[in-house]
Amino acid sequence: MVVGVDRGRYTCWLDDQVVVAMRARELGRKSVVVGDRVALVGDLSGGPDALARIVRIAERRSVLRRTADDDDPYERVIVANADQLVIVTALVDPPPRTGFVDRCLVAAFDAGVDPLLCLTKADLAADGAAEEFRRHWSALDLPVVTTRRDDEPVELEERLNGRLSVLIGHSGVGKSTLVNRLVPDAERATGGVSAVGKGRHTSTSAVALALPGGGWVIDTPGVRSFGLAHVSPASLLAGFPDLAEGAEECPPGCEHRSAEEGCALDEWVAEGHASPERLASYRYLLASRGDFVS
Ligand SMILES: Nc1nc2c(ncn2[C@@H]2O[C@H](COP(=O)(O)OP(=O)(O)OP(=O)(O)O)[C@@H](O)[C@H]2O)c(=O)[nH]1
Ligand SMILES: [Mg+2]
Ligand SMILES: [Zn+2]
Structure with missing residues (x-):
């Protein structure tokens, strides 16, 4: 499985070991993304200078896409083979936006991926803020979990167990903070909350991490918008x-x-x-x- 992509180098997880690979010419223009299952040839030793080649991408179970804007024809594949899209929204700082969640829900349904709404920073929010925000989707069977600074995200952990889940949300909502709690040796950098539109993101590429209890969680860079030009x-x-x-x-x-x-x-x-x-x-x-x- 591809667990990281950085400037043409693909970090792959193979039998509990990390192997770095590049694309083989026979792949043509097909993109390789985090979550992809791939066939590797070449140096699979995983040593510091070892470089394998990706020769094939397995058929994808799901493909989660977005465009930068609603009229942008260029689709970015966020991740492949996800089972669950975790829509991460802070209850305060940055303020929650129902429209963003609605967009993520459309993308999840379109991709055939189960949505889960995760409301963070409950410790900073007024009492009842989570209930008020989630009421917007009360007509849906949308599972919701709430997290706060000093509590273990137990309920979230249960929902991630054994599945491949991807965290999506604006910059600063606390995605990497959650990942660090879920995966003790993750060491994902976390940062402040940049002003909306400033475009400063702490995380800059998607990375998949193995959960101690089984399954995977994918941390992604914050998105400013979730364009749906690709959705009919x-x-x-x-x-x-x-x-x-x-x-x-x-x-x-x-x-x-x-x-x-x-x-x-x-x-x-x-x-x-x-x-x-x-x-x-x-x-x-x-x-x-x-x-x-x-
Ligand atoms: N009070 C409080 N602060 C939190 C909570 N979760 C995250 N933070 C803080 O929010 C800031 C941003 O957290 P990150 O985990 O870096 O956010 P991110 O979503 O990964 O941001 P990008 O990587 O830029 O997309 C950090 O200063 C965290 O300490 C929470 O539950 N409560
Ligand atoms: Mg981050
Ligand atoms: Zn009508």
Whole structure:
């Protein structure tokens, strides 16, 4: 398994040992990402100067992608073969954003990866802040864990056990801090919280670490936005399962923009099946992508 990628060098985990490899020419332009299962040839000794070659990438069980912006055609594959996407959001500093979580949920559903919401820095937040924030997704079966500075992340640990999970979130939310607690010898650098938009990230590349209890956790650099240009309009709606059922009542070809155009989603929300904020978030995403359901 590829556990790290840095300037053309791929760190691979092979029989409990680290082997550094480069791409073999026969791979062509195919990208190799953290989480990929690969076939290696050459020097597999794992010595300091040993360099193996990646000759094949195994078929991926899942592919988690994002684009920098909603209209950016360039897709970045974040990780391959993840079972679980852990959406890491601080309750304060940086402040939580429901829209970011909604975007991650769309990406998770699109990739066929289970979402988990992890709310950090509960020690800094007002009482009830976690409950208030998570209420936004109360119509979904979205598992949520809350963590705080001085507590062991026991519940998170249980949910990561035996699975390949990737942590995604803005810079400074505490991803690397969690990884250091989960994997005692991880030694991931942690840093301050940079002002939003400053673009200073403490972690600069994705790294997979073996969990003591089995499974893997992947720490990733903070993302500023989670572009969804690669997600089809139909998949976008699938990322809002609380709304998708209501859309069955829409007229054929409904673009879900407004009740005036016959969209049934306003009625669905008025009946209490989903929250107005979720519908607003969905419509905001639709509009920011500049495409509509046909
Ligand atoms: N009070 C408190 N501070 C925390 C908690 N988790 C993380 N921090 C602090 O938040 C800051 C950022 O933590 P990091 O773990 O570096 O954040 P990150 O998400 O890995 O950031 P990037 O690598 O830039 O994406 C550090 O100063 C941590 O000590 C928490 O639960 N409570
Ligand atoms: Mg980090
Ligand atoms: Zn509609």
